[in-house]
Amino acid sequence: MSPPIGVGLGPTTDRAPAVAEKNRRTHSFPGPGRIHTTESFLQMGLQIQFEQFLLAHNLNKDPGSSTYLKLENAQIDLKERIQAFRAIQQRFMPHLELCLTPAQRRDLENEDYFGVPAMRLYLPSGIADPQQRLESCPPGLVKLEAELRDIEVRNAQYHIDLANIKRKLAIHGLKRVGHRDVKVRNREHKALRNARLKAKLWTSRVEYAEAAAQRLRAYSTLGVV
Numbered sequence: 001m002s003p004p005i006g007v008g009l010g011p012t013t014d015r016a017p018a019v020a021e022k023n024r025r026t027h028s029f030p031g032p033g034r035i036h037t038t039e040s041f042l043q044m045g046l047q048i049q050f051e052q053f054l055l056a057h058n059l060n061k062d063p064g065s066s067t068y069l070k071l072e073n074a075q076i077d078l079k080e081r082i083q084a085f086r087a088i089q090q091r092f093m094p095h096l097e098l099c100l101t102p103a104q105r106r107d108l109e110n111e112d113y114f115g116v117p118a119m120r121l122y123l124p125s126g127i128a129d130p131q132q133r134l135e136s137c138p139p140g141l142v143k144l145e146a147e148l149r150d151i152e153v154r155n156a157q158y159h160i161d162l163a164n165i166k167r168k169l170a171i172h173g174l175k176r177v178g179h180r181d182v183k184v185r186n187r188e189h190k191a192l193r194n195a196r197l198k199a200k201l202w203t204s205r206v207e208y209a210e211a212a213a214q215r216l217r218a219y220s221t222l223g224v225v
Helices: 013-025 038-059 064-094 104-106 115-117 130-135 139-176 184-218
Strands: none
Touching: 038 064, 038 115, 038 139, 064 115, 064 130, 139 184
């Protein structure tokens, strides 16, 4: 089974800090100096949101001291990328700040490195008010994000299918080994837990992306494109 091509494929949950560092080194996240298209701008935002999602999950797992240090560094790295994204966002959504409330504008200026998973990017799908969306989004931006969200759903569904295959294989392995080999049985139990966890995580991502696409298309019917 080959993964679909598009955005939001993302790293596995237990390698988020390492993948974040690899992305930084290989310039997978476009920086302010790069010439951007509307699509690359939106893809950058979606990938950052995905990293926020993984970071929040890993922080909630009560990690050990060494892992926690890596996660702190990942938060700092991600905050820097969010700042770079917001600099680019000023070019693609120049009227955004004028459409936000004072509290939302303070969120844009937030310098807290340790609230990174909850920081809002204010992509079109993140602007709740239809009039704000109309005023802050140039033509075509809403429609393009909806299309990218559809790709994100398909990518996440691929990972759910993959996790379910691994879950079935682990269950088959447990039935086959029975109680004869404790070491193998423990390995299959671990594989089963990981598969169930990943299926649950990717299901959450599907729900998030589907809700975002639905909001975008609902507003499009009102003339917000």
